[in-house]
Amino acid sequence: MTTHSYTSRRELEEHSFNPAVAILVPLAAVVLQALLPRFNYRLAILELPLLITIFFAVSRRSPISGALTGAVIGLLADALTGQPIGVNGMSLTVIGYIAASIGVQVDVEAWTTRVLMNFLFSLGHSLLLFLIVKRLLGLSHEQLLWPYELLRAGVNTVVAMPIFLLLDRTKHIE
Amino acid sequence: MDSFLSRFRNALVLVGLLVVQAIGLAVQIRRPVESGAADSRNVTLARSWVVGLVSPVERLVHFAGHIVRFGWSNYIDLRNVRQQDVALEQQMAQLRLRQAALAEDALQGQRLQALLAFQEHYVASTVAAQVVGTSGSDLSRVLYLDKGAADGLRADMPVITPDGIVGKIRDIFPATAPHTAQVLLINDQTSGAGVILANTRIRAIVRGSTAGQVLITNLTQDDRIKPGEPVLTSGGDQIFPRGLPVGTVQSIVPDPTHQPYTILRVKPAANLFQLEEVLVITGTEPKLPAGVQAELATAAASTAAARAAAEKAVAEAAAARLAAEQQKQEEARSAAEIVADRLPSLTPPAADPSATAKPKATPGTPDAKEPGGAVPRPLPTLHSDRYSPGATPPASSLTPGGAAPPQPAPPPQTNPEP
Numbered sequence: 001m002t003t004h005s006y007t008s009r010r011e012l013e014e015h016s017f018n019p020a021v022a023i024l025v026p027l028a029a030v031v032l033q034a035l036l037p038r039f040n041y042r043l044a045i046l047e048l049p050l051l052i053t054i055f056f057a058v059s060r061r062s063p064i065s066g067a068l069t070g071a072v073i074g075l076l077a078d079a080l081t082g083q084p085i086g087v088n089g090m091s092l093t094v095i096g097y098i099a100a101s102i103g104v105q106v107d108v109e110a111w112t113t114r115v116l117m118n119f120l121f122s123l124g125h126s127l128l129l130f131l132i133v134k135r136l137l138g139l140s141h142e143q144l145l146w147p148y149e150l151l152r153a154g155v156n157t158v159v160a161m162p163i164f165l166l167l168d169r170t171k172h173i174e
Numbered sequence: 175m176d177s178f179l180s181r182f183r184n185a186l187v188l189v190g191l192l193v194v195q196a197i198g199l200a201v202q203i204r205r206p207v208e209s210g211a212a213d214s215r216n217v218t219l220a221r222s223w224v225v226g227l228v229s230p231v232e233r234l235v236h237f238a239g240h241i242v243r244f245g246w247s248n249y250i251d252l253r254n255v256r257q258q259d260v261a262l263e264q265q266m267a268q269l270r271l272r273q274a275a276l277a278e279d280a281l282q283g284q285r286l287q288a289l290l291a292f293q294e295h296y297v298a299s300t301v302a303a304q305v306v307g308t309s310g311s312d313l314s315r316v317l318y319l320d321k322g323a324a325d326g327l328r329a330d331m332p333v334i335t336p337d338g339i340v341g342k343i344r345d346i347f348p349a350t351a352p353h354t355a356q357v358l359l360i361n362d363q364t365s366g367a368g369v370i371l372a373n374t375r376i377r378a379i380v381r382g383s384t385a386g387q388v389l390i391t392n393l394t395q396d397d398r399i400k401p402g403e404p405v406l407t408s409g410g411d412q413i414f415p416r417g418l419p420v421g422t423v424q425s426i427v428p429d430p431t432h433q434p435y436t437i438l439r440v441k442p443a444a445n446l447f448q449l450e451e452v453l454v455i456t457g458t459e460p461k462l463p464a465g466v467q468a469e470l471a472t473a474a475a476s477t478a479a480a481r482a483a484a485e486k487a488v489a490e491a492a493a494a495r496l497a498a499e500q501q502k503q504e505e506a507r508s509a510a511e512i513v514a515d516r517l518p519s520l521t522p523p524a525a526d527p528s529a530t531a532k533p534k535a536t537p538g539t540p541d542a543k544e545p546g547g548a549v550p551r552p553l554p555t556l557h558s559d560r561y562s563p564g565a566t567p568p569a570s571s572l573t574p575g576g577a578a579p580p581q582p583a584p585p586p587q588t589n590p591e592p
Contacts, residue, residue, distance in 0.1 A: 027227075030228065030310075031228055031231050031232065033310035033311075034228060034232065034307045034308055034309065034310040034318075035232060035235055035307055035308075035310075036310070037308040037310060038305060038306070038307060038308050041447035041448065044308070044310065044311065044312050045312070063184040063187075063188070064183070064184055064187045067184075067187060067188050067191055068187075068191070071191050071195070075195075076224055077310065077311070079220060079221045079223070079224030079225065080224060080225065080228060080307075080309050080310060080318075081309040081310075081311050081313070081314035081316060082309060082314045082315075082316040082344055082356065082358055082362060082364065083311075083313060083314045084198075084199050084202035084203055085198060085199075085202065085220060085221065086195040086196070086198045086199040086202070087199070087313075088311075089195050090192055090195045090196065090199075093188065093191050093192060093195065094188070094192070097184070097188045101184075129313065132199075133313065136196065136199055136203075137199070137203055138203070139363065139364075143384050145384075145385065
């Protein structure tokens with residue numbers, strides 16, 4: 001008789017995804033992010049690539065996987081902008097890595113954790129983008145509008161909840 | 175060594191990914207990022223792969239949305255269409271009148287420009303395109319069009335709407351997405367355009383900001399600049415033709431970080447946040463296009479005809495008004511004035527130089543235009559004799575002691591000259 005021994009939360013709750021889901025969901029997030037502001041410019045406040053990066057990172061609970069997921073999604077998003085490719089990529093790489101690392105330590109299935117995590121990661125993403133654009137690209141007139149960034153974090157947190165619930169159905173427990 | 179790698183594997187992967195991307199960024203920003211110029215070849219290749227992957231989906235969604243909107247607006251939602259039609263016809267009639275009024279000025283301006291050998295660039299050809307996607311980011315304000323290299327679009331072509339300028343073509347993707355072009359909006363932080371303030375004729379550069387505003391930041395304090403002043407393209411950037419509307423000055427505040435400069439916030443003439451269709455200017459020429467010239471000539475001819483008719487009507491109205499006033503004056507004249515007119519005047523007729531040009535009046539009737547100023551002429555004689563006026567020869571023709579000259583024939587029965 002085979003016996004299993006679980007030594008950590010990571011081994012207990014590590015999830016995997018169907019390859020089609022792992023490819024199509026990030027792609028859909030990037031496409032939707034480019035499409036939605038065409039219908040209403042205020043929808044540019046959404047950060048669907050960020051939300052998808054957080055979800056896959058905390059679900060897989062692997063920092064390497066989270067960093068790679070963030071890098072790929074960020075580079076895809078960058079390619080559609082007029083900015084140099086790598087701005088979003090670097091930011092989402094860091095976010096994916098940290099999200100996966102946190103997912104190992106805490107219960108990311110709880111609502112409170114998800115709300116807090118999405119809010120803070122959204123703020124962190126804005127801060128990272130600001131630093132990259134200001135310091136690496138040298139755009140000196142770049143400004144960080146904190147009220148707007150707080151609003152953006154709140155909106156993305158609200159939007160993240162139903163998306164996470166929907167994507168929870170695509171998980172496979174390993 | 176193995177234990178080190180296994181222990182810090184995650185961190186090493188993270189650092190590796192960040193370093194690779196940072197190097198990629200460094201390679202890209204070797205070119206100036208401020209100008210909004212197109213990418214280098216390698217970056218364009220990577221970008222075009224992604225655009226080639228995403229743009230078909232965007233076009234599909236756009237097409238589906240177009241079908242739904244078309245069906246709704248053309249077959250279902252037709253309320254108030256007739257009223258709108260009537261209102262539009264009235265508006266069109268007014269616009270035609272305005273066009274006719276402006277056409278002559280335009281032709282005159284063109285003639286004057288030709289005299290001055292001033293090189294104006296008129297929009298010769300445009301390509302209409304629809305917006306199918308955006309960058310999806312507040313940090314980069316770009317749009318994607320459903321027309322691209324296959325439709326004749328090239329980088330740096332200006333993009334406008336009938337309301338004003340929108341931006342310029344930043345990139346095209348001939349290999350992977352020949353029917354897609356990327357537009358850099360004028361409110362992007364890396365964008366810029368040469369402009370001129372319409373009233374004060376001050377030249378400046380508009381730039382975008384992080385918040386998506388259009389700003390002028392290179393002007394010092396000037397009291398002549400007021401909010402509401404129109405801003406037009408100056409043509410100095412060699413991208414936008416001269417004279418296209420950019421927007422209006424919305425506010426003027428001192429720049430706290432760069433004194434003594436000011437920040438002029440410009441309200442864009444085109445709604446940059448809700449663009450559906452745009453025009454890409456694919457060609458300009460120094461002369462007006464032939465079709466436009468013909469339209470202007472037609473409008474100017476109609477204006478001249480209308481002006482001649484109006485002048486004729488004004489002249490007729492003035493003549494009628496003058497006649498009516500004269501008649502009224504005649505009616506208002508008292509009997510004493512009429513008698514006074516008929517009385518002899520001390521004014522000699524020769525004193526009036528115009529008297530010679532006047533037609534002969536009937537005897538006994540004073541000249542109506544010389545009230546009381548002319549002596550009535552004597553009535554003609556019925557039977558002339560030697561005492562009749564004119565029957566006696568002048569003294570200069572007589573010779574002392576000579577024979578009397580023969581009697582002249584009696585004068586005709588006409589009014590003798592005074």
